[in-house]
Amino acid sequence: MAANDIAASSATPALARAASVPEDLRNHIERLKRERDAVILAHYYVAPEVQAVADYVGDSFYLAKLAKSLPQTTIVLAGVEFMGESAKLLNPEKTVLLPEPQADCPMAHMVEKAAVAAAREAYGDDLSVVCYVNSTVEIKSWSDVCVTSSNAVKIVSGLPQRHILFIPDRNLGRFVAEQCPDKHIILNPGFCPRHQDVSLEELLEAKAAHPAALVLAHPECTARVLAEADFIGSTAEIIDFAEASDAGEFIVVTVDGVAYELERRCARMGKRFHFTRTRPTCEGMESVTLAKVVSCLETASGAVEIARGEAAASAQRTLDRMLECAARV
Ligand code: 13P
Ligand code: SF4
Numbered sequence: 001m002a003a004n005d006i007a008a009s010s011a012t013p014a015l016a017r018a019a020s021v022p023e024d025l026r027n028h029i030e031r032l033k034r035e036r037d038a039v040i041l042a043h044y045y046v047a048p049e050v051q052a053v054a055d056y057v058g059d060s061f062y063l064a065k066l067a068k069s070l071p072q073t074t075i076v077l078a079g080v081e082f083m084g085e086s087a088k089l090l091n092p093e094k095t096v097l098l099p100e101p102q103a104d105c106p107m108a109h110m111v112e113k114a115a116v117a118a119a120r121e122a123y124g125d126d127l128s129v130v131c132y133v134n135s136t137v138e139i140k141s142w143s144d145v146c147v148t149s150s151n152a153v154k155i156v157s158g159l160p161q162r163h164i165l166f167i168p169d170r171n172l173g174r175f176v177a178e179q180c181p182d183k184h185i186i187l188n189p190g191f192c193p194r195h196q197d198v199s200l201e202e203l204l205e206a207k208a209a210h211p212a213a214l215v216l217a218h219p220e221c222t223a224r225v226l227a228e229a230d231f232i233g234s235t236a237e238i239i240d241f242a243e244a245s246d247a248g249e250f251i252v253v254t255v256d257g258v259a260y261e262l263e264r265r266c267a268r269m270g271k272r273f274h275f276t277r278t279r280p281t282c283e284g285m286e287s288v289t290l291a292k293v294v295s296c297l298e299t300a301s302g303a304v305e306i307a308r309g310e311a312a313a314s315a316q317r318t319l320d321r322m323l324e325c326a327a328r329v
Contacts, residue, residue, distance in 0.1 A: 012259075012263045012267075013259075014048040014259045014260035014263050014264075015048070015260070015263045015264065015267065017047065017048040017049050017260075018048040018049055018051065018052035018260060018264075019052075020049065021049050021052055021053060021290065025290075025294070026053060028294070029053050029293070029294060029297065032294070032297040032298060033055075033297065036074050036297060036300065037072050037073045037074055038072055038073075038074035038075070038076055038097075038297060039055045039056070039070050039072040039074070039075055039076070040053060040054040040055050040056075040076045040078060040293065041054060041055070041056050041057075041058075041063050041066065041067065041075060041076070041077050041078065041079070041087070042054035042056070042057045042078035042079065043057070043058070043059070043060070043063060043078065043079040043080075043083060043235075043257075043285065044057060044058065044059060044235040044236070044239070044257055044258045044260075044261055045079075045235070045255045045257035045258065045282050045285035046078045046079065046257055046285050046286075046288045047257070047286065047288070047289065047290065048257075048259075048260035049290045050078045050099075050288060050289070050290050050293055051078075051257075051260050051261070052260075053290065053293065054078060057261065058236055059148065059149070059150055059234045059235045059236035059237075060083065060086075060133050060134070060148040060149070060150075060234070061133075061148035061149075061150045061151055061234070061236075061326070062150075062236060063077070063079065063083060063086075063087070064083075064086045064087070064090060064133065064148070064319065064322075064323070065323060065326075067086070067087040067090055067091060067096075068090045068091060068323065072094075073094055073095060074094065074095040074096075074097065074300075075087050075091065075094055075095070075096045075097070076097045076099065076293065076296060076297060077096055077097070077098055077304075078099055078288050078293055079098075079103070079285065079288065080103045080104060080105045080108075080282075080284040080285060080288075081098065081101065081103060081104050081105065081108070081284075082105055082108045082133065082134055082135060082136065084096050084097075084098040084101075084302075084304040085136070085137050085304055085306060086133060086319055087304070088304040088306050089137065089140075089306060089312065089315055089316045089319055090316070090319055090320070090323075092306075092308070092312075092316070095300070095303055096303065096304040097296045097297075097300060097301070097302045097303055097304070098296070098302040098304055099288050099289070099292035099293045099295070099296045099302055100284075100287045100288045100289070100292050100302070101302045101304075102287065103284040103285065103287045103288055104284050105134050105192075105282075105284055106192075106193055107132075107134050107135075107168055107169060107190050107191060107192045107193070108134050108135050108136050108139070108168070109136055109139075109168075110168040110188070110189070110190030110191070111135070111139050111142075111167045111168045111188055111190060113142060115165070115167070115188055116129055116142045116143075116165065116167070119163070119165040119186055122163075123161075123163040125161075126161050126162055126163050127161055127163040127164070127165060128144045128145065128159045128161040128163070128164050128165075129142060129143040129144045129145075129164075129165045129167065130143065130144065130145055130146075130147055130152070130155070130156055130159070130164050130165065130166050130167070131143035131144075131145070131146050131147070131167050131168075131318060132146070132147060132148070132149075132152070132166075132167065132168060132169045132172055133146050133147065133148045133319075133322070134168070134169065134192070135167065135168055137306055137311060137312060137315045138311060138315075139167065139168065140314070140315035140318045140319070141310070141311040141312070141314040141315040141318075142314075143167065143318045144318065144321070145159070145318055145321040145322055145325060146318045146319050146321070146322040147322060148234065148322075149172055149218065149219050149220070149233070149234040149235075150233065150234035150236060150237055151322070151325075151326045152172060152175075152176050152219075153175075153176055153179040153180060154325075154326070155322065155325045155326065156176050156180050156183060156185075157179070157180045157182075157183070158325060158328065159183075159325075162182070162183060162184055163183075163184045163186065164176075164180075164183050164184065164185045164186065165186045165188070166185050166186065166187060166188065167188040167190065168188055168190030169188075169190050169191060169192065169220060170187045170188060170189055170190060170191055171191055171192070171195065171196070171219060171220050171221060171222060171223075171226075172219045172220055173185055173187045173188065174187060174223060175219040175226065175232065176219075191220070192220040194220075194255055194280045194281065194282050195218055195220035195221045195222075195253075195254070195255075195280065196220075196221075196222060197278075197280070198221055198222070198225050198253055198276055198278075198280055199276070199278070200222075200224045200225055200228070202276040202277045202278060203215070203225055203228055203251070203253065203276055204228070205276075205277065206251045206274055206275070206276050206277070207228065207251065209274075210249055210251060210272075210274050212247075212248075212249050213247070213249035213250050213251045213272075213274060214230040214231065214245065214247045214249070214250050214251070215228050215229045215230050215231075215250075215251045215253060216229065216230065216231045216232075216233070216238045216241060216242060216250050216251070216252050216253065216254075217229035217231070217232050217238075217253035217254065218232070218233070218234070218235065218238065218253065218254035218255075219232050219233070219234075220254075221253055221254075225253060229253065235254060235255075235258050238252065238254060238258065239258060239261050239262055239265065242262055242265075242266060242271065242273070243265045243266055243269075247271075248269075248270065248271050248272065249271070249272045249273075249274070250262075250271070250272070250273050250274070251273075251274045251275070251276075252273050252274070252275055253275075253276065253280075254280065255280045255281060255282045255285065256275055256279045256280060256281055257281075257282070257285055257286075259273065259275075
């Protein structure tokens with residue numbers, strides 16, 4: 001088996017890593033959760049052993065929606081900073097802990113306020129500033145509505161405004177523009193370095209090596225890469241597609257943390273998953289280790305603090321609006 005392949009069997013690396021969490025450590029985590037009235041949420045990109053001890057694992061939209069409906073008073077968010085901030089904005093009264101508070105998403109900062117001001121000046125009330133959830137609290141506060149990769153097309157197409165400033169991700173923005181031809185979408189130069197770096201050459205090489213495989217890609221990839229895709233979707237949509245598909249082989253074009261859930265769901269189906277030669281990894285997500293999850297449960301460290309005020313209230317509205325719009329479409 002090539003280094004970048006994962007065959008779905010119990011011996012695959014991600015399943016083996018998840019299974020390696022000792023029973024006594026699992027029991028310790030369960031005890032700490034009870035003592036703190038805590039629940040662990042994890043994104044599909046974090047390490048398999050972290051996903052394995054989480055109560056819920058999902059894509060950005062699932063985690064944001066779920067965070068609002070949970071009874072526990074403490075949420076441990078195994079993910080990057082903007083995910084912890086979204087959970088806190090949606091639940092200001094709860095304690096939200098980030099196991100690694102330095103885990104950041106570079107794209108979350110890639111917007112200039114001047115670009116938002118210029119678009120508002122140019123288009124007035126016929127403009128909606130649509131903000132990918134991968135963004136700071138401040139950037140959300142300049143915006144009208146948040147979206148994630150799983151609901152961006154539906155939410156944008158349902159907005160009454162014709163002009164849309166899509167921030168920060170130019171790749172997701174371009175994908176949305178293609179799906180919403182009635183809208184005038186203004187792009188911003190932000191991007192995810194991990195998805196931007198996936199090379200077309202390496203993808204074509206993987207396709208040549210696995211001609212029967214379907215290509216499943218995240219919309220944060222470049223247009224050249226997405227042009228080769230059989231399916232484009234969020235992490236959860238990619239995993240669901242692979243599980244439901246009749247195909248037996250897939251080239252997965254997103255961060256390789258998704259391998260664990262793909263293996264877990266498809267282990268008995270004999271499905272095979274391949275990545276490009278340079279496997280896409282996300283530094284921020286990788287820095288969220290199991291030891292840090294345990295430590296933050298033990299000490300309640302990494303609490304997300306968002307200063308109350310105009311910016312927080314405005315950012316919270318953009319997330320609430322996303323949940324309302326997503327429930328309608
Ligand atoms: P999803 O919403 O697809 O989980 O994406 C999150 C992310 O950071 C993609 O890079
Ligand atoms: Fe941010 Fe990219 Fe990592 Fe997603 S994969 S969290 S967009 S850096």
